[in-house]
Amino acid sequence: MPFEPYLNVEEIESAMETAAINNPGLCQLITLPNLTYEGRTTHAVRISGGTLADRTGVLLLGGVHAREWGSSDILIAFMENIIEAYNNGTGLSYQGKTYSSAEVQQIVENVDIFIFPDANPDGKAFSQGGTDWRKNRRPLNGEIGVDVNRNYDFLWDANVYFDPSLYFGYLYTPSSGTYHGPSPFSEAESQNIKWLIDTYPNIAFFVDIHSYGQKIMYVWGNDENQSTYSEHNFSNSAFNGQRGVPGDVYSEFIFDTDAQKIVNAANRMNNALFSVRGKSYSTGQIFHQVGVSAGASASYVFSRHFSNSSQRKVFAFGIEWGQAFQPPPVEMTNIIDDIDAALTEMCLCASEPNIFIRDSLGDTGKEPSTGSISASPDIIVRKLPVASPEVDLGDITVDPGSDKVEIGNDNYLYVRVHNQGGMPSDAAVRLYYAPLTTSCSPALWHFIDEVDITNIPAEGYKVSGAVTWPHVPDPGTSHHFCLIAVCGSTVDSFPDTTMIDSASDFIQFMRNSNNIAYRNVTFEDVLPDGWAEIPFVVTGFPGKRERYNLVLDGSKLPEDSRVELKTERRILKTKDTKLENIKTPAPREKTKEIFLKIGKGNLGTIRNLRIAPRTTPQLVIRIHLPKNAKPAKEYPFLIVQQLGRKTLGQITVLLRCVTGKKKPHHVKRRTVSLSKKKT
């Protein structure tokens, strides 16, 4: 192998300029806005081929620490290799690990690869002159330099956030190699990295490349990961002074599905690296691999979405290559192959399709979803098969609505599956029904059938063929159903329903996977001056006995409408249950059931409703439309079950005011209560 010296600071910038000049349209030079203390301008490149518009971005960062020279060499080699392979239509070969030309094309045409190879050139130039150095070169307090990788705004002021038994003196000492600076983002170098992520909101993966230690790591870096207690999180000041100790009460919350994704990606990177020449890095959470960290890049980058949900969630990784800061160039050449294979694998992960079913018309597939749930326009029921689903149900900008399910007959289901990724995907869709319910726990689901959809186009969608729902049984809530569709593919698996052990698990589950959607919208025909009756069930989740809120929202009904809730007396028989704008009837004889009347404005709430775990008591909402209700108009009525302020689920009832002549759908009175049914 030829002896190739390490790139110096000027060469790194020239390499990017050359790549951009020689590959217009494929490689774009990005000038970072903040000059370093010594006046250097830094650059990044974006590699982006083909014509796809909405692409996933991957940000690869190197050179943050001055003496870890090889990170820049790794990234420049990666840039040159992938550009060359794409231009020549060849694959990539890193010793024992190869990528086909199709894989190279898939990456370059689906992903925006952002490469920022030398974030701290002042430090590198100083270090390459023959002095050991880690920080940048800005003079402060009579000392020189800030550790750029302790300067991010994530638990930066460690003494406030972490357990006092931990030692962080080195962060606050200007002479230390890990001095965190006078304030978060005080440094041009860290500001530039933040700028890149702010400026390119499609960035969804981040890898920060360092040396040394032979590790591939993922968030979080401040405490152990857990997926049970969402209140245990970096932004909750109630836990200040408790973070950073392994094995104690506090540990950092991460959604289960996020954890699966990052672990999977880290393992794939390590497998690719292993194939190069048999090296195996240790993979794991940053906190486990290197101990507690504060103000560091990966946790900051991942935390952005949780601090501000309008920012995209960025899955964040750190690599520590090699066994020394400056291995001899022959060994560095091998390490470049190791890490470039891992980075190619990371980009391959980012290029894969991402299928989803919308929760509402406004849902774009982003995870976690924050908008309306339980109103999927992509799950459609028809009494008769549709002649040409692609045409008749092909306009995804509208909700084609659902026919009323005919009990005892065959009905037909259609699903529209979307593909957010840049390449076509197959999908399998599983359909379920449940009684009309405020929170559609998997314990209530009944399997209908599975359907395969092939070749869903990139950034497109496809309508399934008909799924026959034979001899539809009565769900126990008259003809009112909740329908559930779950999709999966070889690279985007079915969500795991077995993790739901509590109401808060269910909230996470719903919000955090775009592979599941509900249509919990039902309708009822009603005459002016007539009553509608809609039975539904509320769900008591397993785990501890929770207090739920039930919001009954008829604020969009005509003014003189009347709303009643029929319920069992015993559910309300707890001390702390409060009725807001809901009247109880004067006490008469002790009946099992009572009729609550919702007051003015038809908006009322039952607070602290106790529902025993694993029970599903049935309630009935009764709505009377006034004489002057407008025929042919649809009036929505919402029933929302909440845990604290968080929505567990929602039923939308659409009341269709029919003209006087037509007989409204006959509501069969059911006496069977579901309340004793174990789910």
Place this chain on the structure above:
Amino acid sequence: MNGISNSIKNKTVKSKDNNGRWWVRIHLASIQEIPQLQKKYKIEIFPPSFRRIDKKNVLVDAYISKGVLDDMKSKYTVRILGDVEKLAKQASTYVSKVNRYKKK
């Protein structure tokens, strides 16, 4: 931690730095010993170099002032990997001295 005591403390430690630093590998009984090391010695630990040998034994690399080596050796197993300043000088010879992109 206030600035004055820092600067005084740093001055005393710096005089030791003039003798240079060792790059060392330290054998610890547990990861929990790291904060003690950080408090006690002029040391720059490299957390990514942590390696667990088994449940109880950890190896970690660091730069230490040459002056603290004897004291540290009396309490821990310490192996010298190199002389930091000499290694830095040697490594500078691995760096390109021209701009290979400008030649093209």
